[in-house]
Amino acid sequence: MGTDASTVNAGADANTAAVARYRNDFLKEVEDRVEEGHWVKMCMQCGVCAGSCPFGPHWEHSPQKIFMMIRAGKREEVLTSDSMFMCTSCYNCMVRCPRKLPITHIMHGLANYAHRLGLAPKNQPTREFATMFWHNLARTGRINELKLTLAVYFKDGFVSGIKTAMTMQGIGLGLLKAKRLNPMEIVGGHKLKDLKGFHAIIAKASEIEDRKKGFSRG
Numbered sequence: 001m002g003t004d005a006s007t008v009n010a011g012a013d014a015n016t017a018a019v020a021r022y023r024n025d026f027l028k029e030v031e032d033r034v035e036e037g038h039w040v041k042m043c044m045q046c047g048v049c050a051g052s053c054p055f056g057p058h059w060e061h062s063p064q065k066i067f068m069m070i071r072a073g074k075r076e077e078v079l080t081s082d083s084m085f086m087c088t089s090c091y092n093c094m095v096r097c098p099r100k101l102p103i104t105h106i107m108h109g110l111a112n113y114a115h116r117l118g119l120a121p122k123n124q125p126t127r128e129f130a131t132m133f134w135h136n137l138a139r140t141g142r143i144n145e146l147k148l149t150l151a152v153y154f155k156d157g158f159v160s161g162i163k164t165a166m167t168m169q170g171i172g173l174g175l176l177k178a179k180r181l182n183p184m185e186i187v188g189g190h191k192l193k194d195l196k197g198f199h200a201i202i203a204k205a206s207e208i209e210d211r212k213k214g215f216s217r218g
Helices: 003-020 024-035 035-044 048-052 065-072 075-079 092-096 101-118 125-140 145-153 158-167 169-179 183-187 195-213
Strands: none
Touching: 003 024, 003 092, 003 101, 024 035, 024 065, 024 075, 024 125, 035 065, 035 101, 048 092, 065 075, 065 101, 075 101, 092 101, 101 125, 125 145, 125 195, 145 158, 145 183
8 A cells, every 4th residue: 555646646536537437326436446345235224233343332433334324425424434444353243244244344445445545534543554564565575573563663753653662662572582573674584585476466466456446547
């Protein structure tokens, strides 16, 4: 999930194109461009997902309400919502849904789509961490735990990073003892043997996804 100028421009262009193509038909847009989005119309508004979610009281909009809003055409309210990023993938909603809707996948799909369009809330913690995690992974094909940790700690500046590090020092020492953090990874770290092949796979997958979601003209 990139955040450079070209990605931002692509998201803005894709959003404009989507608005033009799907004007007054947000449900069709979700069906076409969001992972498992074609299931949204099957929601019967029973509320089991909302009642099953451990984060239920903290959501602005439960999955049940999000699906209702999609069908009501409330595009901006849905795609600018913080709600999709609250999903922790516990799968309670999917297990208990009477119609077996892939609710977790839809919520993550909506979050990703909103992010790609540049409509997701700025500074949303889950979105920020997911972006840092992806960039870390995509660089070498393996997670560099030390660099990821430092990126999370210092994302709000040096002083904030030092304070966070001091607060988390007990956990950090534990990770070092368990060999989950290696100080030498700051200068390199482990990576895949066929890194070129891995990047080719990512590029192809991104090309397919971009075409499906309207982020390319191909």
